Amino acid sequence: MVRLLVCGAINWDITCFVKQLPVLGQDVPVKRVLRVSGGTGGNVAVAAARILGFKEVALVAALGDDEIAQRQLEILNTEGVITEGIQIIPGEESGQAYILVDQAGQNVIASCLGANAKLQSCYLNHSSVERLLRECQGVVLTDPPLDIATKLISLAKQRGIPVLWDPGILLSERWEVIQPLAKQADVLFLNEAEVTVLLGSAELDTGWQRLLALGFRNHVVFKLGARGAAMFEPATGIVIEAPALPLKALSLDVVNTVGCGDVFAGVFAAYHVMGSSLAESLIMASAAAGFNATRLETRGSPDRATLEHIVQHSRELGFMVRERKLSKSR
Template sequence: MGKIVVIGSANFDFTQTGTTFPEQGRTVLASNSYTSIGGKGANQAVSASRLTLQSRVHFIGVIGNDFMGNAIIDVLKTENLDISSLRKVNGISTGNALIFIDSDKQNHISVDIGANSLCSAEEIFCFSKMSSEVSVVVLQQEVPIETNYKILKEAKAKNVVTILDPGPPSDDVNQYPDYFQLVDFLTPNLYEAEAILNRTIKKGSEIDAAKEIRKLGPKNVIVTLGDKGIATAGEISGLFPSPKVKSIDPVGSGDCFNGSLAVKISEKCELSDALHISQLTAAISTTKFGAIKSFPSISDLKNYEFNQ
């Protein structure tokens, strides 16, 4: 099995939970609050690392030289993760996010990408140096699209499997007509899928939407639908319900899914098994508060399946 490389964002998250998201000019009282490490890149890297027995997950990204960046390093050092290519820079803050979770367990998120915006030539070079040893690379869109595109091109040339989380949506993608054609697994949530298609996806038409997105070039499309499951098109097409759990916090569950998918693809699992395990992993993560804090390990998965 080759290395898994995750290239992307690392953020410091400030989270509140409450009944309703405050409207303009209104102040509401939160029922709970906490800080945690996040960012799609860091989340996916930790998710993958907890599901591997060997230290073969590398995280490449950029953080600021501040208390938030130091907190990220402190957390990632405790994971089974190589962060030697995590670059610290001066003059710009670490990426950070404000998250509000309402009583319907829906997320409202605002992100300052900060130092993530500097993910560029140096990070591309880091990936290029190790690409011959890599089996899967995972990308998101909280870093410059140009960086993603160049890494996708490099990965395609080296036969590295690519997983792209197209969030947040970006018009910069339009500058690269073959952007999605370089992707093996495209994993938008429903909002991101609608942004790609530039239209609303009606309930019950999720599979058709996945098939329509696939016409843009990716080999496989997996639209994540939260507790409704996933809609897929490609090697496997269909609607797959999510495992039933007592969900309390969905933050990071999509990242957890992608991290698990990367591991199972690198292990040459059948895609049906990879999707099932990744759905289960993501569902379990929603039963605890926080993103990284909630991601299950191999033993957590085994214990969950044993107790069912």
């Protein structure tokens, strides 16, 4: 029986590794090209499946009627992701992403949405998708079309299924449109750049205070990259902070940060539906995202046994959550 349902994009990633990212008008040599499966929905589903196990995670998404689609389905099936919720859309190309990664692992991405943008809310009425929704214990949304996100949140709420949402590119829509939906998610994920743009500050306590002022009462997780992650519990006013994985102490180096946020969301959701506390889910997600950054491929997340071994060893190095009360607004 499926435990987690994921909805979001599937892309074919063409990743070019360069010494430094080009400035406007600059031509830079490419040292290596990697062509792999990616996309936020696919990445989250695979990361979660590596924790939960074979045929425990289902993906609702769209692919084109092209060769890429068949390769994507084969890869997802090999990873143990349930693919019956993926729609093939005639006359459309499958999604693709063109990525530049510099020697520090930082990146810029340009995406061709293709079939991802053509997934329609009526598809959620299909019997296969309805069955997956009835069975699942959690829903993770990334960046499906907004009407899909709206309907899935509504359906999950009707069934009492927790919703975890990492809206990503959807935040380019009007914030006043996204806000009411974002407040309905049980857990909302935002990265550091999104926090700064939406809330006007990268300072954590200022961000939490502004979310409270906007009426957010759900758990909100800030993904902070090299600084780890932090989560605010509005009911208690407690901030739970997880450090980044101590890579240097583990003799690991950052090589590619693409997909790390997706791994974070997928692993957090997996531990959440397994019954782990939110604090434990947070530390496992931070560790998995850090490990992913040390791999060349977009989907470099570890399986459960490997991840828990890494976390156990890292705790001896001080890798653990810290709780504190939210600072009062000034």
